[in-house]
Amino acid sequence: MTEPLCAHTLPLHGRQLIEASAGTGKTFNIARLFLRLLVERELPVQQILVMTFTRAATAELKGRLAQAINSALEGWDAGSTEPFFTHLHAQQPAARARALLRRALLDMDEAAIFTIHGFCKRALTQQAFRSGISFHADMEAQTRSLILEALQDWYRQQSQEAGFVDLYALWSGPEAFFASWGRVIAGTEPVQAPAMPDLGSVWRDLRAAWPEESKAFHDLDVAKRRSAHMRAEAESVLDALSMALEADWQAAPVAQLASILAPKTYVNTDAKQTRMPALYALMQQLPAALRAHRAALAQAGIDYARKHLAEAKDRLDQLDFSDLVSRLRLRLQDVQQGPALAAALLQQYPVALVDEFQDTDPEQYDILNAIYRSDLQPAPLLCMIGDPKQAIYGFRGGDVFAYLQAREDADTQWVMDTNYRSTAGVIRGYNRLFYGRELSAATGADVFGFGIDYHPVQAGRAELAGLQDPAPRGSFQWCLLPPDPALAGTDKRGTGYTRAGQQHLARWSAREIARLLGEACVDGVALSPADIAILVRDRFEATAMQNALREVGLDAVYLSASDNVFNSEEAASLQQALQGILHLEDDQLLVAALATPWLGYDTAALYALRQDEHLWAAACAELAALRQQWFGQGFMKMALGLYQRHLQPLPARHERTLTNSLHLLELLQAASQHHRQPEALLHWFATARLEADGSSGTEIQQLRLESDGKLIRLVTLHGAKGLEYPVVFLPFVSYGRDEGRQRPGIVRYHQRDDFSARHALEPTEQELAYYREEQAAEDIRLLYVGATRGVRRVYLMAAAFTSLRTSPLARCLSAVSWEALQNQVEDMAAAGDCTSLLLDAPGSAPAVAATAAPAAVLTPARFTGRIERDWWLSSFSALTRNVRHGGLSTPDRDGAAAPLADPSVPAAGELRFALRRGAEAGNLLHDVLEHLDFQHPDFEQALDQAERRYPNLLLGQADWRTALTQWLTQQLTAPLPSGARLADLAHHTTLREVEFYFPMQGSDDPDALGRILTRHRKGSEAPLPAPVRLKGMMHGYIDLVYAWENRYYVVDYKSTFLGNRLGDYGAAALAADVQQNVYDLQYLLYTLALHRYLRTRLPDYDPTQHLGGVHYLYLRGLHPQGDTGVYHSAVDLEALAALDAFFQARETSA
Secondary structure (H helix, E strand, O other): OEEEOOOOOOOOOOEEEEEEOOOOOHHHHHHHHHHHHHHOOOOOHHHEEEEEOOHHHHHHHHHHHHHHHHHHHHOOOOOOOOHHHHHHHOOOOHHHHHHHHHHHHHOHHHOOEEEHHHHHHHHHHHOHHHHOOOOOOEOOOOOHHHHHHHHHHHHHHHOOOOOHHHHHHHOOOHHHHHHHHHHHHHOOOOEEOOOOOOOHHHHHHHHHHHHHHHHHHHHHHHOOOOOHHHHHHHHHHHHHHHHHOOOOHHHOOHHHHHHHOOOOOOOOOHHHHHHOHHHHHHHHHHHHHHHHHHHHHHHHHHHHHHHHHHHHHHHHOEOOHHHHHHHHHHHHHOOOOHHHHHHHHHHHOOEEEEOOHHHOOHHHHHHHHHHOOOOOOOOOEEEEEEOHHHOOOHHHOOOHHHHHHHHHHOOEEEEEOEEOOOOHHHHHHHHHHHHOOOOOOOOOOOOOOOOOOOOOOEEOOOOOOOOEOOOOOOOEEEEEEOOOOOOOOEOOOOOOEOHHHHHHHHHHHHHHHHHHHHHOEEOOEEOOHHHEEEEEOOHHHHHHHHHHHHHOOOOEEEEOOOOEHHHOHHHHHHHHHHHHHHOOOOHHHHHHHHOOOOOOOOHHHHHHHHHOHHHHHHHHHHHHHHHHHHHHHOHHHHHHHHHHHOOOOOHHHHHHHHHHHHHHHHHHHHHHOOOOOHHHHHHHHHHHHHHHOOOOOOHHHEOOOOOOOOOEEEEEHHHHOOOOEEEEEEOOOOOOOOOOOOOOOEEEEEOOOOOOEEEEEOOOHHHHHHHHHHHHHHHHHHHHHHHOOEEEEEEEEEEOEOOHHHOHHHHHOOOOOHHHHHHHHHHHHHOOOOEEEEOOOOOOOOOOOOOOOOOOOOOOOOOOOOOOOOOEEEOHHHHOOOOOOOOOOOOOOOOOOOOOOOOOOOOOOOHHHHOOOOHHHHHHHHHHHHHOOOOOOOHHHHHHHHHHHOHHHHOOOOOHHHHHHHHHHHHHHOEOOOOOEHHHOOHHHEEEEEEEEEEEEOOOOOOHHHHHHHHHOOOOOOOOOOOOOOEEEEEEEEEEEEEEOOEEEEEEEEOOOOOOOHHHHOHHHHHHHHHHOOHHHHHHHHHHHHHHHHHHHOOOOOHHHHEEEEEEEEOOOOOOOOOOOEEEEOOOHHHHHHHHHHHOOOOOOO
16 A cells, blocks of 8 residues: 655554655654654654664764754744644643653663664674673674685685686686675675586597597698797697597586687688587587686685685674674574564564665565564554665665565555655656656656656745756756767767767766856856766766866866775875885886876886986985885885875876875875885785775775865765755766676576575576666666756756667666657657757857856965974984895895795795795794794694785695794794793793884984994994984884893894705804894894883893893794804993994993
């Protein structure tokens, strides 16, 4: 039963469904129902469950409800004659009603207004005994690391199988597989793959015919190739085929065969097909076999990861967001505990109002069904408010089919049919579009599909006027661009426009906006840029519009609900720039960095740079300075210098570049607190960008506004939901999907018998048809959202695109051609439903340009303070600039990483020598030793953590867990010069990754530092750079400080590779490496830091008694049965005193 909504007569019991079309005051009526529940049912706010789907929406809804309660309280004695308040006043004596409303206002902070996930979390925890949830469960866990851990296990197992080559070719590692399938793995919907076609008979026929067909292949597809290169390539295909045919079909390399037998290259003429019919028959079926093969690999990984993810979450007592819903649903459906849990929740929340119900999925509806059962007497109130025409979040799991099921279950369906947002002209225009027939017709066309009817809405604000505009435009303005072979962007046949034709619609829209800003008014006030919104589908359409706007001197701000800053051009160029800065010895990475906007060299500048050695040296020195700043003063100091002094944004995206760049630097700075080493930070950045591909990411990763100024709004259609603008442009809604270009590898669709959702890998034609039908329906709903955003005027643009037939605009009008669409629009205009304008007609192009308001004259403030420009945060790295080493803030990691090995070929030799050189190996060893309990090492936990953080480093190392455990054990049991071993050190006698700062007072004789080091070296030269005034703070990290027999020792771990034998790590080799990299200055600084620390902590401190010296442990050479791998220096008390005095700017005797 369908009735117009009347908020004061809707029953406060049973299943009530309210269909609230756009602009009809949904929140207004939710507030009125809330007031009735407070006054009529005398329910406290803690018992009225209100649910919506985002945290922002819950906050806004709570504010609107509080405002409604306050207004009702203040106006209670005003004697309103409005039917709703007349009804409400009759329910309670005035004093009682005011008391109920005051109580509600006081308790609004405790109101039961939640997101669906927030409600599930609360229900599980508050009813823990009935829900079976552990009191210690982590209720909002992030499962990415668990999924990656499972995929790493799977890849490790698969690497021993013959088919690993195919898996690696498709997804080059666990992270690549996660990027493609992570969202599916984290979901619960079933995944099905097509059965592998049995080509056994075709294969046998080919094997039997191959002696003859191989000769034909050689004659026709090898010998007749013109070039030697092409003949050699065809010969290799012939050899591969012959080798493959030696085995049965089950062992056939399907992926290899499909890749080498290109249909357009081989057996591609009638003559060849006649001579090689068996091979041609196989080639016809190979694409389907390849798709099934890919799908089988993907499904195997998905199934494995899902199983292990579930086990890991049970083991760790974790639930993620989707688990909150599924766990509560399962507990409510449990025969034993379900009824009691449902009764307890119903007692706690006897009524429920669910907003944005069209975004509910079946699991969420099952929860509501179980709590608010329709067979109870009296039936509890479950009021569901939404609009199926605005169900546009299928990609997030929103499911309009749950809404349709709820509509069937409802006692009454109420319709809100009066729009209070837009003018009558706008409403009439979109009523006609979505009704699909003349508005006088008894029933509308099936525009939305799936049983979603369109009910034309009435205009609720007769006084609302359209724009005051001298040009002949209507409130709902169609703009039509017929085909014109002379225009750019026309396809080769001249029958319509390709995507490039969007430029004409963009430019016309930009000129029209410029004209409006110069001529049009809203209620007598000139139209402002912020009054205009251009709705687009993605950032590519947004870019086309921004370019067109700039041509007429206008700026726009881009707002998106889904774009991730890690997917931006700035993220790609920043990653490239940071790689070049960190690895500036690699010319290829260096040139690539220089070519980014972050360093600003164009092609001509790069060419000039390579021709002039002095310029090249200067550029290298500039990047070396940035790297040194990164090592010595941290990421943000370097990054801000890069941003302020070097970044050269392109004029076309100046504001967007600056906004994204600052956003990225903030995210990287936050990450640098956990990934202090530059290589680790870059690895995090690369991983974050890989994960972000195709994802909107977390809230902090979504693109920010370029400016808060009053600019034209460029908004995605998804991002526009819930918003309104005086003027709306829809420029590209006639451009349809190109369904034939690429077949999707996975689709999500609903069964047509029970509308259950599922994923299909390499879908069948029927599954693909279901998917496309649902996709087309959602596109129309997205168009509905866009067309209903305008208040005063809507511009609907249409062009004769070659893809017009699949566009939502054409589907609304059932138009299969441009002529059909144009005729329908002309008929609508003739009926007065809209106005129409042909964009190729004489005088249709707007000619008036916007005139910018004169800019205010700004006077810069004058700074009168004093900046200490010689104060800086220094480090060992900064003091030894241009000397090759790992540095203080970046403990020694070999600079150049070896190339990635073939994952199927294990490295030779012991792991200590085979482990790839470079910073990542150093990071791994430092991380393990930092967290390991030396006396009671938990190697399993340490190795699990290492595998999660460094999967690419360990991939391909044969039995690396055993090898790394053995190596670590040897490191722990190797004798140290103190007489101890690491294995003898209790955890409480050690300090790990000790960060220190101490002041530098600014010695007037900076050369003294070099003299101190030279004396320490017994006269050997110390290659320090030009001295600088040391004023500020010295900063660094000591890997380990330990106490043994009342003496304290400094330890630094080195992963440096010196050779493939333990003998390469003898005392002479280590001493040479220490001096070459100036590590002796490093350990003097570390010793000074420890000296100053102990001086303040030990009452009887005596450096001769308490300082034991320094060990530099070269981990690749450290072994319990030899004297290799340990460099030891006793405390040089003379150097220590001189260094202490140097940093305090006072003299000591030599």
